[in-house]
Amino acid sequence: MLALTFDDGPDTRWTAAVLDALAACRARATFFVLGERVRAHPELVARAVAEGHAVGVHGDAHLRHPDAGRAAVAADLAAALAALAAAGVAPGRWRVPWGALAPFTAELAALHGLALTGWTADTHDWRGDRADAMLAAVEPGLAPGAVVLCHDGIGSGARRRDCAETVALVGPLVAAARARGLEPVALDAAWRAPVPRGNPAWPDPQGSPESPGAPAGSPEAPGARAVRGAPAGSPEVPGATASAPAGSPEVPGARPGRGTPARPDVPSRVSADALG
Numbered sequence: 001m002l003a004l005t006f007d008d009g010p011d012t013r014w015t016a017a018v019l020d021a022l023a024a025c026r027a028r029a030t031f032f033v034l035g036e037r038v039r040a041h042p043e044l045v046a047r048a049v050a051e052g053h054a055v056g057v058h059g060d061a062h063l064r065h066p067d068a069g070r071a072a073v074a075a076d077l078a079a080a081l082a083a084l085a086a087a088g089v090a091p092g093r094w095r096v097p098w099g100a101l102a103p104f105t106a107e108l109a110a111l112h113g114l115a116l117t118g119w120t121a122d123t124h125d126w127r128g129d130r131a132d133a134m135l136a137a138v139e140p141g142l143a144p145g146a147v148v149l150c151h152d153g154i155g156s157g158a159r160r161r162d163c164a165e166t167v168a169l170v171g172p173l174v175a176a177a178r179a180r181g182l183e184p185v186a187l188d189a190a191w192r193a194p195v196p197r198g199n200p201a202w203p204d205p206q207g208s209p210e211s212p213g214a215p216a217g218s219p220e221a222p223g224a225r226a227v228r229g230a231p232a233g234s235p236e237v238p239g240a241t242a243s244a245p246a247g248s249p250e251v252p253g254a255r256p257g258r259g260t261p262a263r264p265d266v267p268s269r270v271s272a273d274a275l276g
């Protein structure tokens, strides 16, 4: 199995289009939503659930935990959970914006019974690449237990104006996964998805372009700066995302060695969170 995940929605146009694309190929996915957008479009959350997808929480606004501080993040999470509750959803997973953990993030997750959930393969769809290019880049990461990061909403600073290429990617991505014997399923409680552990070198693949107040093109993410080989000035930190979040090391079946040597900072206990 494999998990497709979509962050930053719901978006009235693009979430609906992603749901249509998933329905067309009868695949399930997980949506990590923003409370402020859920309040605007609760019907999209309801539709996702009705169609068999999982819904997790991303945040209310799109706060970077290390910058926002505990009180702000706690309030943000509470607001997001309230928005989801109003939409009839009690999420079990939390993908924090940019995967950027603060020392208090795990505590807040535990307080609300949320499993912190990272990803193992990144489409970098916010950059505006064509679907075929994204597929070629992400295909090596389609392994058992892979968690693929996509976006069904536009964050400030994204290099694209819409999510059309993400929508176009869904069908081919599902087909590529199935060609490897991997059925895209919704993340449920049984999944042992990769978990960011407050790693200072956790990269910022989805984040920089959306970072509130962060200058585009600037590796403003602390994690990004910490990642070796990340080209200066590149928000997407290709080297970082290729080697990291969850990468490969801890996911059984992932390509051996990919990223492993370069990630001495990945706690070995992350392995315990890989899909068993």
Ligand SMILES: [Zn+2]
Residues within 6 Å of the ligand: 007, 008, 058, 062, 097, 098, 155, 206, 210
């Ligand atoms: Zn996000």
